[in-house]
Amino acid sequence: CLSPPNIRGPMKVTSAFSLLLIAAAEAMASPRTVVVSGAGGQTGRPAFRKMLAPPDEYKPVGLVRTEESRAALLEETNSPEDSVVVCDITSAEDCAKLPKFDALIIGSSAKPAPTGEMTEAGRPVFGFPNGQPEEVDWIGQKNQIDAAIKCGKDTHVVICSSMGGTDPEHMLNSIGKSTAEDGTVTGGNILRWKRKAEVYLMESGLPYTIVHPGGLLNEPGGKRELVVGVDDITEGTGSDNRSIPREDVAEVLLKSLSCPSYVNRSFDVRSKPEGEGEVTEDFEALIARLKGENCDYSLGVTGA
Template identity: 40%
Template sequence: MNLKVILTGATGRTGRLVFQKLKADPSNFSVTGLIRNADTAKEVFGTTEDLVEGDIRKPDTLEKPFAGKDALVLLTSAVPKPISSPDGGPPQFSFDPEGMPEIIDWQGAKNQIDTAIRLGLKHVIMVGSMGSTQENNPLNRIGNGNILRFKRKAELYLIESGIPYTIINPAGLTNEDESERELLIGRNDELFSVFDRMKCSIPRADVARVVVAALTAEKARNKAMDLAARPKGDGSVTQNPMTLFDLAGSQL
């Protein structure tokens, strides 16, 4: 089997890890990464091999990159930028006008899902964020972007679209090493009742492991899950992420 995958958000900090893992397994995967800027891609990867330019805000630019693919890994997200506080206090954050969550996390995600359906892809894996069921989550106040509300809207659109899906909503992302912590599956932000919100986290590399596993696991189809990790040293290290999908629910 050689699964043809289109990965969007390939130059993001989590996206690049997924891209590299798929590239490292050519017997099972053939991956194309969607990028907006070739110069940025060269800075990240040192090359543009297996990368193609496209803009999720412009559906016509998605047709060629998505054509002939089996699965979409949707890893795009609006990214806030720090701005100086006028009173010298802690930095504030804002979004670029063309990169607001409504544009990227809702309209851009919808464009990707619609293109995947139109071109006959068989599976969409969407990586979002824990907290999307919480209207008052502090992340919604960043730059007045309501980022989690728009991620939630896209999740529900994907569930209702009819295409087989896997939704993975990780806790706060860290840059720790993979395969050193016990991974936990939850639903509808219930893991926030297990962990303090500010301490609920997971290494990006472990998220990448779960994404790659979900591409070939039938039990991951039509599942939506929150994903977090116990503190290092607590519990038993999750060696095989495939075991997580037995615990995932069928909808949000």
């Protein structure tokens, strides 16, 4: 998003000297250290991988849950040993031990999986074997944000969240819920806990970007026109399609770090079907379509 100066005609000696000074300063500048949580996941992994391409711009540090995930990510990306760290994000102590960083992409999320049980209607029951949303999407995100606060007031935090947060009764909130004999309901509410973490970030005073992608697709990125909006509204946005490739989401997360107009923004992002519209290449123009509008957090419910 940051373009070099457009120079026309013969270059003056003073201009050339100034450009040399700028180039020298940029060469001496250290790449930004960016922590990517959920780096072993289907959305965090492409974000981590994309940041390895411009080594002078970013020094990514991927956070994963297990040594197995660490070994797999190192082998897949052929990245340095110190670029992938095992960290339990639900542990405030683990997050506090992270080395100082300049930016954080939160790609971690509670992941539903079949429990092996079936409903009376014959449908599979899903749960969260690696941590309920309250643990992962609230406490885990809060721990990461607190670690960013310790790194300084200019630490940029980008959250990869999800559309649907304006609807407290969204079907995603029902996943993982259980009812005790006394009628007490526990678990689930993934979108509510995500929204609680988003509010915590906005109130922290840190520069932030909160991205709510639609349904995630395991398809190649860079082949579709992207559509932005707020508050889960699709009408009047140019497309009713509510899905987007994970690779395109990863690109939006990275552009959030380099495009100033993405700072202190909260928005939804989807894509048009492949072959419809023009492939998005200008990400400043993309966010400009919102005309400064952000998601309204008076809508929906946070927490349980």
